[in-house]
Amino acid sequence: MTQDVASNLAAVNRRIAAAAEAAGRQASDITLIAVSKGQVEARIDEALAAGQRVFGENRVQEAQAHWVSRRAAQPDLELHLIGPLQTNKARDAVELFDVIQTVDRPKLVDRLVAAFDRAGRSRDCFVQVNTGEEPQKAGIWPEDADEFIAYCRSIELPVVGLMCIPPLSEPPAPHFALLRSIAERNGVSGLSMGMSADFETAIALGATHVRVGTDVFGERQVGYGAPAAGA
Numbered sequence: 001m002t003q004d005v006a007s008n009l010a011a012v013n014r015r016i017a018a019a020a021e022a023a024g025r026q027a028s029d030i031t032l033i034a035v036s037k038g039q040v041e042a043r044i045d046e047a048l049a050a051g052q053r054v055f056g057e058n059r060v061q062e063a064q065a066h067w068v069s070r071r072a073a074q075p076d077l078e079l080h081l082i083g084p085l086q087t088n089k090a091r092d093a094v095e096l097f098d099v100i101q102t103v104d105r106p107k108l109v110d111r112l113v114a115a116f117d118r119a120g121r122s123r124d125c126f127v128q129v130n131t132g133e134e135p136q137k138a139g140i141w142p143e144d145a146d147e148f149i150a151y152c153r154s155i156e157l158p159v160v161g162l163m164c165i166p167p168l169s170e171p172p173a174p175h176f177a178l179l180r181s182i183a184e185r186n187g188v189s190g191l192s193m194g195m196s197a198d199f200e201t202a203i204a205l206g207a208t209h210v211r212v213g214t215d216v217f218g219e220r221q222v223g224y225g226a227p228a229a230g231a
Ligand SMILES: *Cc1c(COP(=O)(O)O)cnc(C)c1O
Pocket: 035, 037, 058, 082, 083, 165, 195, 196, 197, 211, 212, 213, 214, 215, 227, 228, 229, 230, 231
């Protein structure tokens, strides 16, 4: 990997295109979310200058620092929340983000719907599934996913996709396949899966959104521990 964000982006986009082609898919059906958490301002500006417009962030407060003023200058941005959301931050999240990928409990659904009402428009949502059933990790458990998706729909939360973060210690493919099967049986089309280490595998298994931080920006500089440690 070079140190230059523009070249990194070009390389990641080439890898996405190759993985799509190998899977008999169109590269245009896969959205690259550049994960800017923990990155310095100059790197984010390099990504914008290179034409990247879709970004992911883990924390509402850090995302506000990164994006509130940039958004004013760059109205075509698309911002995805990919980290856990506390109910008391739901309103702030709805103000800043276009897509909320970490919907995982009824109380949060209720808060989001209230925040949509207040804002006068909703946001696309992904349901996060804890495919590895890891107690410390966010996400609805696989066996509860169907009922939870039905609940979201019953109060008109727009569920456009599912999202997962496989356990670090396991091969990711079975987790991606599980997420896909839950999506298929619930008629959900979006699949947010795959990070720097495994996005090609995720594309082979149907990812529509890949979340890539380190391979785009280099290692995280600010406020996060080990690189690629996930949420
Ligand atoms: C940090 C993070 C990413 C990006 O991870 P990299 O390994 O740096 O590509 C993707 N998804 C989630 C949920 C994250 O927290």
